[in-house]
Amino acid sequence: MLNNFLLKRLSEIESGGLLRTLNTIQSSPASTIRINGKSFINFSSNNYLNLAGNKEINEAAMNAVEKYGFAGTSSRLICGNLSIHEKLEAELAAFKNKQASLVFPSGYQANVGVISALMSNEKNSCIIMDKLNHASLWDGAKLSSSRIFVYEHCDMNSLEKSLKRAHKYEIKLTIAESVFSMDGDFTPLRDFVELCQKYGAVSMLDEAHSTGVFGEEGKGLAEVFNVSNKIDITVGTLSKAFAVQGGFVCGSRQLINFLISKSRAFIYTTSVSPAICAAALKSLEIVKRSDAQRSFLLKTAEYLKNKLNKLGLNTLNTQSQIIPVITGSIENTEKTSSYLREKGIYIPAIKPSTVPKEQSRIRISLTSGHVARDVEKLIDSISKIV
Numbered sequence: 224m225l226n227n228f229l230l231k232r233l234s235e236i237e238s239g240g241l242l243r244t245l246n247t248i249q250s251s252p253a254s255t256i257r258i259n260g261k262s263f264i265n266f267s268s269n270n271y272l273n274l275a276g277n278k279e280i281n282e283a284a285m286n287a288v289e290k291y292g293f294a295g296t297s298s299r300l301i302c303g304n305l306s307i308h309e310k311l312e313a314e315l316a317a318f319k320n321k322q323a324s325l326v327f328p329s330g331y332q333a334n335v336g337v338i339s340a341l342m343s344n345e346k347n348s349c350i351i352m353d354k355l356n357h358a359s360l361w362d363g364a365k366l367s368s369s370r371i372f373v374y375e376h377c378d379m380n381s382l383e384k385s386l387k388r389a390h391k392y393e394i395k396l397t398i399a400e401s402v403f404s405m406d407g408d409f410t411p412l413r414d415f416v417e418l419c420q421k422y423g424a425v426s427m428l429d430e431a432h433s434t435g436v437f438g439e440e441g442k443g444l445a446e447v448f449n450v451s452n453k454i455d456i457t458v459g460t461l462s463k464a465f466a467v468q469g470g471f472v473c474g475s476r477q478l479i480n481f482l483i484s485k486s487r488a489f490i491y492t493t494s495v496s497p498a499i500c501a502a503a504l505k506s507l508e509i510v511k512r513s514d515a516q517r518s519f520l521l522k523t524a525e526y527l528k529n530k531l532n533k534l535g536l537n538t539l540n541t542q543s544q545i546i547p548v549i550t551g552s553i554e555n556t557e558k559t560s561s562y563l564r565e566k567g568i569y570i571p572a573i574k575p576s577t578v579p580k581e582q583s584r585i586r587i588s589l590t591s592g593h594v595a596r597d598v599e600k601l602i603d604s605i606s607k608i609v
């Protein structure tokens with residue numbers, strides 16, 4: 224019975240062009256990958272500083288395995304809280320100029336764990352979301368019992384309208400990404416914090432795609448706009464520029480104490496492996512000294528964006544290493560992605576519900592490991608299909 228039901232659902236999903244399938248990568252997921260024995264330039268990873276497979280990080284992880292073994296063995300609240308977890312959290316808090324931080328097994332879990340803990344059982348609370356916030360932020364909001372207001376993407380007039388509509392709520396949590404994962408554009412952070420302060424809202428910023436890439440030592444976009452001290456809750460991930468795994472939240476000591484007591488995504492899961500903590504500590508050290516890689520990456524991104532725009536392609540308002548090329552329909556997006564695959568370039572199609580309807584796209588994700596030859600090949604290949 225279940226299988227018949229699932230077959231029917233799968234065929235509906237497939238006929239809508241929305242069936243998701245897995246590609247098998249036969250190499251490490253670096254800037255060149257192998258699929259079915261063939262080599263591709265990979266423009267789809269979040270390995271922004273090209274640290275995946277870094278020898279120093281690998282070595283730190285292996286040494287930690289020797290010292291602690293791999294397993295966390297239980298929740299942080301039982302016997303899974305090792306000194307290396309606390310060391311990583313102290314370093315991450317210092318990096319983000321906050322009092323304290325808490326590590327989660329993934330960035331997804333951090334977002335869900337923070338929002339659902341803060342906003343559950345709050346009869347008088349509301350959440351104010353950018354329309355294009357990441358699924359993990361939406362899922363956290365949906366797990367809360369709060370009323371949700373949505374503002375137009377990166378539109379501060381629309382945010383202000385929502386804040387006015389939300390005036391009667393005692394606790395208002397406003398949530399945005401600093402660099403948006405699928406559009407590569409920025410929340411206007413100065414206006415964002417000013418509005419949150421004006422209307423007495425708590426500010427939460429997801430810096431998953433800006434940490435490591437923007438700001439002094441890669442501290443993120445809030446640091447670039449000089450507003451880090453005005454953001455109440457900062458979330459980051461260890462899985463993108465850090466090329467490790469895990470997520471973290473930074474904020475006041477009280478916020479972290481509260482999450483330790485109330486965040487189900489933190490409490491009811493086994494602690495992050497000590498090997499991951501050691502790898503993340505080493506990665507953080509490298510990220511901080513990677514100014515040359517950051518500047519190379521952002522210059523390449525600017526160059527590529529300008530070239531694509533000259534070809535008449537719509538790259539939305541990207542200002543980052545994430546460059547969307549809007550291909551519109553699902554069919555056209557699949558066609559573009561397959562054509563690039565034939566040319567030895569790997570950029571999967573991004574379709575609804577990850578992005579809005581008719582906004583399907585290929586999402587070019589640059590890393591500091593891409594050399595000029597890779598980028599020129601991409602431009603040349605795309606120019607033949609526009």
Ligand SMILES: Cc1ncc(COP(=O)(O)O)c(C=O)c1O
Nearest residue numbers: 329330331357404431460462469
């Ligand atoms: C904006 C944003 N936040 C959070 C996450 C989740 O991070 P992780 O991959 O570490 O679970 C992602 C990853 O896709 C993301 O794009």
